[in-house]
Amino acid sequence: MTTETLDIKITRNPNSRLESTDFSKLVFGHTFTDHMLVADYADGEWKNFEILPYGPIALSPAISSLHYGQAFFEGLKAYKQADGQISIFRPDKNAARFNKSAKRLCAPELPVDLFIQSCAALVDIDRGWVPDSDGHSLYLRPFMFATDPYLGVVPSSTYKFIVLACPVGPYFTKPLRVKFETEFTRAAEGGFGFAKAAGNYAGAMLPTRKALEEGFDQLIWTDSKEHQYAEELGAANVMFLIDGKLVTPMTRDTILDGVTRDTVITLAKDEGIEVEERRVSIAEILEAARNGKLTDAFGAGTAATIAPIGAFHHDGEEYTLSDPASREFSNKLLNTLNDIRYGRVADTHGWNHLV
Ligand code: PLP
Ligand code: COI
Numbered sequence: 001m002t003t004e005t006l007d008i009k010i011t012r013n014p015n016s017r018l019e020s021t022d023f024s025k026l027v028f029g030h031t032f033t034d035h036m037l038v039a040d041y042a043d044g045e046w047k048n049f050e051i052l053p054y055g056p057i058a059l060s061p062a063i064s065s066l067h068y069g070q071a072f073f074e075g076l077k078a079y080k081q082a083d084g085q086i087s088i089f090r091p092d093k094n095a096a097r098f099n100k101s102a103k104r105l106c107a108p109e110l111p112v113d114l115f116i117q118s119c120a121a122l123v124d125i126d127r128g129w130v131p132d133s134d135g136h137s138l139y140l141r142p143f144m145f146a147t148d149p150y151l152g153v154v155p156s157s158t159y160k161f162i163v164l165a166c167p168v169g170p171y172f173t174k175p176l177r178v179k180f181e182t183e184f185t186r187a188a189e190g191g192f193g194f195a196k197a198a199g200n201y202a203g204a205m206l207p208t209r210k211a212l213e214e215g216f217d218q219l220i221w222t223d224s225k226e227h228q229y230a231e232e233l234g235a236a237n238v239m240f241l242i243d244g245k246l247v248t249p250m251t252r253d254t255i256l257d258g259v260t261r262d263t264v265i266t267l268a269k270d271e272g273i274e275v276e277e278r279r280v281s282i283a284e285i286l287e288a289a290r291n292g293k294l295t296d297a298f299g300a301g302t303a304a305t306i307a308p309i310g311a312f313h314h315d316g317e318e319y320t321l322s323d324p325a326s327r328e329f330s331n332k333l334l335n336t337l338n339d340i341r342y343g344r345v346a347d348t349h350g351w352n353h354l355v
Contacts, residue, residue: 006049006117008037010125013053018128023136026169028303033126033138033165037118040147041108041159049118051125054164064156065145071198072101073143075302076259078123078165078355080132081343086123087352088140089341091116093259098142100257101195106155107144115142120355122163127355131167134338139168139303145198171235171303172217175310175324180282181207181219182227186254189224193231193254208234216313218299222282224254230280236301237261238309240280241329242288244295250277260300266349267336273329282314289319296329297321306334 013034021031032054039049065071074094078086095115102109119140123130130138142163146156184207186200187193193200204221211219220238221231230249232238237258239248246268251257265275288294289312299307308324324330339345343352 006114006121008118008121009048009050011050011052012125015053021129021167023131023133023167026131026136026167028168028171029139029141029166031166033122033129033167035122035125036165037122037163039118039161041161042157044108046108046110046114046161049114051121057160057162059147060149062149062151063145063147064150065147065198067151068146068153069197069199069202070105070107070146070156071143072098072105072107072145072196073141073198074098074196076119076140076142077137077168077302077341078119078130078140079137079341079343079352080130081352083343085343086127086130086355087341087343088116088119088123088355089353090259090263090351091119091353093262094142097196097257097259098144101192101197102144104192104195105197107146107159110144110161116353118142118161118163120353122165123355126165129165129167131169133169134342135305136167136169137341139166140164141166168303170305171301172299172307174217175308176217176233176299177215177311177313178218178220178233178309179211179214179216179313180227180230181211181221183207185224185227186221186231187224189253191253194251194256196256204234220312228281228283230282230285231255232258233299233301233304233307236299236304236307239264239296239298239300240285240288240294241296242284243293245274245276246329247276247278247280249280258301260302260305263337263351264300264306264333267333286312286314286317286319289321294321296327298330306330306337 148156297309
């Protein structure tokens with residue numbers, strides 16, 4: 001890790017859209033702030049860090065990320081604190097995961113402090129865009145992609161790193177009706193399911209579209225070998241409260257090691273709740289749903305936050321869970337999480353990075 005201070009060239013946007021943006025009608029990922037941060041990797045180093053007005057960029061149509069998918073991203077959020085300060089939640093974790101993705105996809109790593117400074121600089125210039133209502137935040141989307149204009153299937157020698165920012169509200173607006181996906185596979189052992197690779201999301205689109213057409217809101221991916229064990233949701237990790245214990249699939253090379261997942265596990269342990277990270281079979285989940293031992297189930301992710309699962313569907317049977325509004329565990333968890341993120345209680349874990 002370097003401790004370099006970034007020299008960022010700044011060109012301010014003369015035509016701010018802030019005043020004309022309706023913060024009560026935000027759709028996830030549709031509204032971008034006035035600026036973006038862009039940097040280049042070439043000749044073995046990161047350079048040309050620049051903040052400029054958000055807008056199109058010129059690229060060769062031959063860049064290898066478009067053809068071979070050498071592209072990956074992160075997602076993290078900035079919050080307006082109760083005292084007016086702005087903080088980014090656990091950016092060090094996203095920076096570390098960004099580099100795990102980079103390694104797996106043969107792309108250059110970005111030093112953790114350059115990742116964090118880049119995000120913080122963009123948030124700083126666009127600080128007026130950080131919403132202040134509960135459940136709202138500024139979503140940051142750092143991403144890297146290969147820019148060599150060659151069609152040879154080799155790792156690129158040049159890359160772009162860009163950070164975009166979007167004011168957002170809740171990603172899911174109602175409890176999720178989910179099905180266990182037992183036909184398609186998101187990731188297999190030895191693959192790159194643990195990376196936040198663009199290709200993982202492309203491969204998920206057809207199964208997800210089918211699930212939506214069948215009336216589901218999301219699917220729960222299962223293991224590639226037997227399709228009997230839960231892995232994660234399409235855009236969040238999955239967690240269950242079974243017999244008073246927090247149970248979640250252990251991370252491995254097929255599962256994204258979620259920052260929210262880690263946060264939830266830490267908060268649950270703080271409360272003295274037993275946590276089990278292990279294989280969780282569909283049969284176990286459905287049996288617990290039948291006998292009343294499954295008292296909570298939810299997705300955990302940056303965009304999704306804590307997204308309650310209202311019902312499971314499997315093999316033609318529907319399993320409706322308790323009313324999410326009455327669930328003690330996930331409601332308290334979300335309140336605690338929000339209290340920390342919005343600076344309403346002490347940040348005892350040091351998760352808020354003040355901008
Ligand atoms: N799993 C997938 C596939 C995701 O896209 C996400 C979202 O980032 C997560 C899990 C949750 O990860 P995090 O909590 O770091 O956002
Ligand atoms: C996130 O929560 O940051 C994600 O990446 C989910 C997403 C694909 C919208």
